[in-house]
Amino acid sequence: MTDPGQLAALRERLTGRRFGLLFVNAAIDRGDLPIGEVPTRMFTEVMITNALSPMRVLESLRGLVVPGGTVAVMSSEQGSVSRNDEPGYELYKAGKAALNQLMRSYATRHGDDGHTKLLLDPGHNRTRLGGPGAPLVPEESVPAVVDVLEAQAGVPGLRFLGRHGETVPW
Numbered sequence: 001m002t003d004p005g006q007l008a009a010l011r012e013r014l015t016g017r018r019f020g021l022l023f024v025n026a027a028i029d030r031g032d033l034p035i036g037e038v039p040t041r042m043f044t045e046v047m048i049t050n051a052l053s054p055m056r057v058l059e060s061l062r063g064l065v066v067p068g069g070t071v072a073v074m075s076s077e078q079g080s081v082s083r084n085d086e087p088g089y090e091l092y093k094a095g096k097a098a099l100n101q102l103m104r105s106y107a108t109r110h111g112d113d114g115h116t117k118l119l120l121d122p123g124h125n126r127t128r129l130g131g132p133g134a135p136l137v138p139e140e141s142v143p144a145v146v147d148v149l150e151a152q153a154g155v156p157g158l159r160f161l162g163r164h165g166e167t168v169p170w
């Protein structure tokens with residue numbers, strides 16, 4: 001996803017295909033350093049992977065999504081600026097907040113393309129990224145996210161939603 005050449009090759013390979021849903025899920029986490037201790041290279045890697053690259057994927061592949069289809073990105077409640085009132089994960093939070101902001105710009109620029117646009121928060125899950133102490137498991141959270149995607153299909157505009165379909169504040 002972070003390699004423009006590979007993204008272009010994927011776009012080329014998918015020529016002629018049509019999709020009802022384009023959903024970018026990938027992201028990385030690089031630990032819990034306070035921002036003043038984050039090396040420049042780590043900051044750049046997280047921002048490129050979690051904010052710039054998902055948007056590049058959408059811009060590159062959106063033309064394959066049918067009218068009335070959905071473009072979505074896995075965000076996180078950690079990207080909510082207004083809910084950021086607990087310490088920790090400053091870089092990851094900033095990356096998801098940047099993603100959300102870029103998605104709003106995307107939604108404005110492509111406001112009349114007829115696509116449903118979604119940012120989704122799956123909750124805190126036991127994955128490599130979420131860690132072994134997370135309260136949720138993907139086997140339950142992912143089907144819930146899929147239910148939200150299906151329920152929102154065809155609804156115009158951009159929304160930031162949790163796995164139960166609830167609005168997450170910006």
Ligand SMILES: NC(=O)c1ccc[n+]([C@@H]2O[C@H](COP(=O)([O-])OP(=O)(O)OC[C@H]3O[C@@H](n4cnc5c(N)ncnc54)[C@H](OP(=O)(O)O)[C@@H]3O)[C@@H](O)[C@H]2O)c1
Nearest residue numbers: 001002025026027074075076122123124125127128129130
């Ligand atoms: N787990 C949570 O508690 C939680 C909470 C809120 C939001 N999220 C979000 O949910 C999504 C999935 O996270 P997860 O918990 O499943 O994390 P994960 O277990 O670490 O999986 C991340 C996935 O992203 C892929 N990936 C990373 N960099 C990539 C790149 N440059 N190009 C293509 N794929 C890349 C990884 O592929 P490889 O295996 O090949 O490296 C892996 O499949 C992320 O957007 C994350 O921010 C997770």
